[in-house]
Amino acid sequence: MAVLNDKTRHSFTLDVSSDEFDRLHDMPLKDVVSLAHRYLLDFPHLDLDPAQKESWNQTMGGDAG
Numbered sequence: 001m002a003v004l005n006d007k008t009r010h011s012f013t014l015d016v017s018s019d020e021f022d023r024l025h026d027m028p029l030k031d032v033v034s035l036a037h038r039y040l041l042d043f044p045h046l047d048l049d050p051a052q053k054e055s056w057n058q059t060m061g062g063d064a065g
Contacts, residue, residue: 005026
């Protein structure tokens with residue numbers, strides 16, 4: 001949810017294109033990115049299954065938890 005300077009409210013989903021973000025003229029890009037990050041942080045953490053963990057570890061060279 002975003003409240004713009006004119007007091008209108010807007011909700012955004014993950015399928016919003018960069019062109020649509022460009023329409024937020026009164027909001028700096030840094031704030032748009034912060035808004036997107038906050039939205040993503042609302043999703044619950046899901047553990048990877050064993051096969052996904054192994055793939056992650058092989059790909060990234062680190063522990064996926």
